[in-house]
Amino acid sequence: MKEEMMVGLSAPGPVGRWGAAPPQAMLERMKDYGQEGAFxxxxDLSPEDRELLVRDIESLDLSRIDRIIRRSLGSQGIPLPAVEPVPESSVSKVEDRSAEDKERWWKKGLKAISEGKLAVVLLAGGQGTRLGSSDPKGCFNIGLPSGKSLFQLQAERILCVQKLAAQSSESPSNTVPIHWYIMTSPFTDAATAKFFETRRYFGLDPDQVTFFQQGTLPCVSADGRFIMETAYRVAKAPDGNGGVYAALKSKKLMEDMAARGVKYVDCYGVDNALVRVADPTFLGYFIDMGASSAAKVVRKAYPQENVGVFVQRGRGGPLSVVEYSEMDSAMATEMNQSTGRLRYCWSNICLHMFTLDFLNQVANSLEKDSVYHLAEKKIPSIHGFTTGLKLEQFIFDAFTYSPSTALFEVMREEEFAPVKNASGATYDTPDSAKLMLLRLHSRWVVAAGGFLTHSVPLYMTGVEVSPLSSYAGENLEAICRGRTFHAPSEISF
Known part of the structure; x- marks a missing residue:
């Protein structure tokens, strides 16, 4: 906080000490940034509300916020740099991988995990509002036979990978914990921590889980003025999932990772029911490539699918992501005549891998540039809901800074079951995610020699394999061979 902003405010005093006028130093400071309208x-305020307003303004880093607002508003109307499709040769495609490649990457990844070189960062700041719930999205139960939440599925996958890594090491009895950094928001932090505590961290050691909050920024009008939520509080919103970089830096969590011996960081979003947390194969591939960053991608399902796609910024430039809202119809539908596929086809699904060194670089670069995406939203204000702007950074903003980004194609039906809309919507619902998981696990069981019976058509149901029993379909023969399972049910041993 700037020293001049703290003049007359550093020591707490009695309620109502400000009198008839706002504190002069703060008022002048706000005038410098054109934000005196907050007063x-x-x-009309009571002494208590005046105190609340002063404390709210005092909590803001005004010089940083002003820089962000000016640069972000100033970027409007500037055309995007020319983009090219990602060269096919830059993507590790599913059909090009040999069994030997996959086995080598799997073993290399497990070795790095057993040596404590991997940390996991979960982006979990969102509420399940679009799912009809005010709880953190990770608390949501998509309706599996087990009744497990998204948080529990992910925690148990971490437990399974830890076990596999220990078994593959020279010291099978020595399990090295994967540290799980969970980014919450002011709206989800307390509820997330309580959810984990009441469920005993789903079997994880509480010491291997760190909760931290993403930042918030004021919501502003089209000319950059603060919108007031109440007469004594500035309207604020979380700074986007790209706020993870600033939050990791401000909370000194990258130093914490380094002290634990972490070299690689797996970063993903909470709302994917099929996410392979701490995927050894992806990690092994990443290490093999020697890249600074990597992302899992799936082929775009159809031209109008609402997903961002990876592009190349100019010929030979860095990879980055163009959001679907930024693509015109010509770009979205353009075909590669030699392959018969979309030219811009590699969908970003928020499954990323970074080196810790690169994360440090990104945290500094993004803060220095301070250009945020502007999202026009209805903002709660003293005048009712008013149209305003939220300032956000996105997790994929990092790729612009990466000297080398590797793209790793995965099968949608194996690793990407987003939970974004309430049941009854046409796509990305709890029901669609549940069905994708049950179908995948049913294929695992049949491949391991098991049999299924079912009282409804099999395409409408299936079996669920506990992550504690198998991470990606491995080690199921002893459980399944020659046995019959009735769908829907959970298989857990």
């Missing part, structure tokens, strides 16, 4: 209703 417009000062005369």
């Amino acid at each position: 417009a209703l000062w005369d």
Whole structure:
């Protein structure tokens, strides 16, 4: 906080100490940034509310916020740099991988995990509002036979990978924990921590889980003025999932990772029911490539699918992501005549891998540039809901800074079951995610020699394999061979 902003405010005093006018130093400071309108209703406030307003303004880093607002508003209307499709040769495609490649990457990844070189960062700041719930999205139960939440599925996958890594090491009895850094928001932090505590961290050691909050930024009008949520509080919103970089830096969590011996960081979003947390194969591939960053991708299902796609910024430039809202119809539908596929086809699904060194670089670069995406939203204000702008960074903003980004294609039906819309919507619902998981696990069971019976058509149901029993379909023969399972049910041993 700037020293001049703290003049007359550093020591707490009695309620109502500000009197008839706002504190002069703060008022002048706000005028410098054109935000004195925050005090417009000062005369109408009670002494208690005046105190709340002063403390709210005091909590803001005004010089940083002003820089962000000016640069972000100033970027409007500037055309995007020319983009090219990602060269096919730059993507590790599913059909090009040999069994030997996959086995080598799997073993290399497990070795790195057993040596404590991998940490996992979960982006879990969102609420399940679109799912009809005010709880953190990770608490959501998509309706599996086990009744497990998204958080529990992910925690148990971490437990399974830890076990596999220990078994593959020279010291099978020595399990090295994968540290799980969970980014919450002011709206989900307390509820997330309580959810984990009441469920005993789903079998994880509480010491291997760190919760940290992403930042918030004021919501602003089209001319950059603060919108007031109440007469004594500035309207604020989380700074986007790209706020993870600033949050990791401000909380000194990258130093914490380094002290634990971490070299690689797996970063993903909470709302994917099929996410392979701490995937050894992806990690092994990443290490093999020697890249600074990597992303799992799936082929775009159809031209109008609402997903961002990876592009190349100019010929030979860095990879980055163009959001679907930024693509015109010509770009979205353009075909590669030699392959018969979309030219811009590699969908970003928020499954990323970074080196810790690169994360440090990104945290500094993004803060220095401070250009945020502007999202026009209805903002709660003293005048009711008013149209305003939220300032956000996105997790994929990092790729622009990467000297080398590797793309790793995965099968949608194996690793990407987003939970974004309430049941009854046409796509990305709890029901669609549940069915994708049950179908995948049913294929695992049949491949391991098991049999299924079912009282409804099999395409409408299936069996669920506990992550504690198998991470990606491995080690199921002893459980399944020659046995019959009735769908829907959970298989857990």
